[in-house]
Amino acid sequence: MVPLNSKQRRALEALRQAQEPLSAYALLDLLRPHGFSAPTQVYRALEVLIKAGAVHRLETLNAYIACRLEHRHECTVFAICNHCGRTDELLDQDLSGCLDRLAQRRHFSCESITIEVRGTCATCSDVVTNATTPAECNSVGSSALYAHQPVKGASE
Numbered sequence: 048m049v050p051l052n053s054k055q056r057r058a059l060e061a062l063r064q065a066q067e068p069l070s071a072y073a074l075l076d077l078l079r080p081h082g083f084s085a086p087t088q089v090y091r092a093l094e095v096l097i098k099a100g101a102v103h104r105l106e107t108l109n110a111y112i113a114c115r116l117e118h119r120h121e122c123t124v125f126a127i128c129n130h131c132g133r134t135d136e137l138l139d140q141d142l143s144g145c146l147d148r149l150a151q152r153r154h155f156s157c158e159s160i161t162i163e164v165r166g167t168c169a170t171c172s173d174v175v176t177n178a179t180t181p182a183e184c185n186s187v188g189s190s191a192l193y194a195h196q197p198v199k200g201a202s203e
């Protein structure tokens with residue numbers, strides 16, 4: 048990787064520590080204590096990190112995520128959970144080769160391929176499967192639900 052300056056290293060560190068993809072503004076908030084004060088500083092750092100392959104931009108989320116895998120020129124697939132936002136980076140050589148051949152047929156030279164797959168992660172699909180059925184929910188009195196809601200809200 049190209050040598051990074053201190054701001055670029057800070058931005059990469061913050062993205063690596065984040066448990067989810069971050070928007071440029073969320074990243075700016077994290078980096079304010081480290082001398083960042085304007086969005087342009089964040090975008091400049093991100094541009095270098097993306098070119099270096101250390102960070103990926105997720106178009107559908109308008110967010111950024113640190114690369115968790117060592118890879119070059121392969122097709123990168125992101126599985127993004129619609130429920131909890133968990134985002135997993137996956138590589139698939141077969142898929143990569145398939146898309147390369149497709150591009151070559153049109154004499155299109157591929158620089159990078161990023162596929163974003165939206166759905167439900169394993170943890171969330173367990174929750175969905177084990178969730179109480181609507182019939183069970185209805186058996187709980189609405190007054191009981193209302194009684195619990197303010198307490199939950201206050202504790203958050």
Ligand SMILES: [Zn+2]
Binds near residue numbers: 123
């Ligand atoms: Zn990656």
Ligand SMILES: [Zn+2]
Binds near residue numbers: 129132170
């Ligand atoms: Zn999930």
